[in-house]
Amino acid sequence: xxxxxxxxxxxxxxxxxxxxxxxxxxxxxxxxxxxxxxxxxxxxxxxxxxxxxxxxxxxxxxxxxxxxxxxxxxxxxxxxxxxxxxxxxxxxxxxxxxxxxxxxxxxxxxxxxxxxxxxxxxxxxxxxxxxxxxxxxxxxxxxxxxxxxxxxxxxxxxxxxxxxxxxxxxxxxxxxxxxxxxxxxxxxxxxxxxxxxxxxxxxxxxxxxxxxxxxxxxxxxxxxxxxxxxxxxxxxxxxxxxxxxxxxxxxxxxxxxxxxxxxxxxxxxxxxxxxxxxxxxxxxxxxxxxxxxxxxxxxxxxxxxxxxxxxxxxxxxxxxxxxxxxxxxxxxxxxxxxxxxxxxxxxxxxxxxxxxxxxxxxxxxxxxxxxxxxxxxxxxxxxxxxxxxxxxxxxxxxxxxxxxxxxxxxxxxxxxxxxxxxxxxxxxxxxxxxxxxxxxxxxxxxxxxxxxxxxxxxxxxxxxxxxxxxxxxxxxxxxxxxxxxxxxxxxxxxx
Numbered sequence: 001x002x003x004x005x006x007x008x009x010x011x012x013x014x015x016x017x018x019x020x021x022x023x024x025x026x027x028x029x030x031x032x033x034x035x036x037x038x039x040x041x042x043x044x045x046x047x048x049x050x051x052x053x054x055x056x057x058x059x060x061x062x063x064x065x066x067x068x069x070x071x072x073x074x075x076x077x078x079x080x081x082x083x084x085x086x087x088x089x090x091x092x093x094x095x096x097x098x099x100x101x102x103x104x105x106x107x108x109x110x111x112x113x114x115x116x117x118x119x120x121x122x123x124x125x126x127x128x129x130x131x132x133x134x135x136x137x138x139x140x141x142x143x144x145x146x147x148x149x150x151x152x153x154x155x156x157x158x159x160x161x162x163x164x165x166x167x168x169x170x171x172x173x174x175x176x177x178x179x180x181x182x183x184x185x186x187x188x189x190x191x192x193x194x195x196x197x198x199x200x201x202x203x204x205x206x207x208x209x210x211x212x213x214x215x216x217x218x219x220x221x222x223x224x225x226x227x228x229x230x231x232x233x234x235x236x237x238x239x240x241x242x243x244x245x246x247x248x249x250x251x252x253x254x255x256x257x258x259x260x261x262x263x264x265x266x267x268x269x270x271x272x273x274x275x276x277x278x279x280x281x282x283x284x285x286x287x288x289x290x291x292x293x294x295x296x297x298x299x300x301x302x303x304x305x306x307x308x309x310x311x312x313x314x315x316x317x318x319x320x321x322x323x324x325x326x327x328x329x330x331x332x333x334x335x336x337x338x339x340x341x342x343x344x345x346x347x348x349x350x351x352x353x354x355x356x357x358x359x360x361x362x363x364x365x366x367x368x369x370x371x372x373x374x375x376x377x378x379x380x381x382x383x384x385x386x387x388x389x390x391x392x393x394x395x396x397x398x399x400x401x402x403x404x405x406x407x408x409x410x411x412x413x414x415x416x417x418x419x420x421x422x423x424x425x426x427x428x429x430x431x432x433x434x435x436x437x438x439x440x441x442x443x444x445x446x447x448x449x450x451x452x453x454x455x456x457x458x459x460x461x462x463x464x465x466x467x468x469x470x471x472x473x474x475x476x477x478x479x480x481x482x483x484x485x486x487x488x489x490x491x492x493x494x495x
Contacts, residue, residue, distance in 0.1 A: 099448050258322075400429075424449070
């Protein structure tokens with residue numbers, strides 16, 4: 001480095017103030033520089049710079065410390081992947097698909113194998129950028145990977161346990177709310193106790209934000225405290241308390257809604273001639289609606305011509321009570337009660353409201369008959385409540401046109417496993433019909449949910465769209481390549 005620093009000093013200060021001495025150059029370059037024709041100081045400097053630059057480009061030997069000791073890596077206990085898997089891994093890395101790399105590493109780890117030394121640095125660099133890759137990368141890199149991590153400060157940090165601060169005590173408002181939501185999912189009572197203890201120290205905005213976490217696993221045990229908060233000074237807190245009370249079937253507010261609806265819904269049975277051919281219908285007439293209930297979020301005026309004000313209020317009430325209300329009121333099980341309401345236009349408008357109530361009170365048994373009876377409305381939120389195979393079965397015939405985009409977003413947000421082939425086929429056809437709104441990253445994100453068996457479907461769509469300009473051909477070709485690699489990974493590690 002010293003000759004190069006001397007060269008830079010001369011370039012900065014000038015040959016007249018800091019001439020470059022030949023003694024500053026390595027011995028081999030002094031001889032070469034002496035063979036050059038006589039020239040001015042500037043020309044000699046440029047000749048020396050050219051020589052030294054090319055000399056540096058040829059490489060430098062590292063400094064040697066005879067006292068330095070480097071322990072070798074521990075012997076590997078697991079077998080390396082074979083040549084076929086090694087080539088497959090290189091192909092996966094070339095795609096840049098994190099989902100595909102996850103799949104390969106998960107299958108490799110499950111098979112009790114490790115990758116070759118040549119790809120360990122690449123995988124460790126990938127794990128630096130994507131934290132979710134770290135466990136499978138560490139497992140598949142074996143003892144040599146652990147050894148290399150110990151030599152690189154950046155890689156070493158990935159394997160060191162980090163003592164994180166308690167997000168409930170020191171985190172941001174969003175972090176504290178997320179922490180409370182996670183605790184609420186496993187121990188609702190403990191989460192409520194934590195919030196109650198911190199309540200006096202929080203401002204109104206924080207109280208409202210943290211209170212929203214109680215929507216997870218909310219139940220009758222939360223009612224005493226929530227009821228006491230209904231008179232809080234903060235409008236934000238009162239609004240949040242009101243929203244939470246609407247989620248608890250045993251709350252006084254829901255019971256008041258239920259009482260009004262009970263008075264407003266009646267069964268009428270008409271007898272036919274000689275008692276034959278009787279007809280059962282449901283009559284609706286808003287009765288006993290308390291003025292105070294309009295202050296709880298029930299709107300009194302309809303915004304559409306097709307729905308009267310009275311129907312609009314009844315719709316809101318039906319969406320706010322547990323669906324089991326209808327079994328008691330109509331004295332029929334869910335399927336029969338929904339079928340009775342669906343028969344007449346005067347009552348069929350309530351079906352979407354009952355579906356909303358089923359989602360609000362987590363009652364899939366009442367959502368299913370609504371989905372079966374109401375073919376006009378789109379219930380994309382069914383993905384929130386139904387098991388994935390049922391949600392796929394509902395969504396598959398509805399994937400065409402704008403509804404398809406809404407259902408696809410719901411599927412991507414709530415799927416936990418690969419889609420079945422019928423739904424995957426419907427998704428690919430929807431994407432093929434709308435090439436402008438979906439790019440390469442979106443197609444790559446589909447990989448965890450698309451079965452390898454969908455490749456022939458995609459190939460057929462690829463051939464069809466290739467005939468049209470501005471098609472999704474490039475994205476389809478990319479996804480087809482990813483699906484092919486996915487199938488090879490599955491076949492290789494399943495063999």
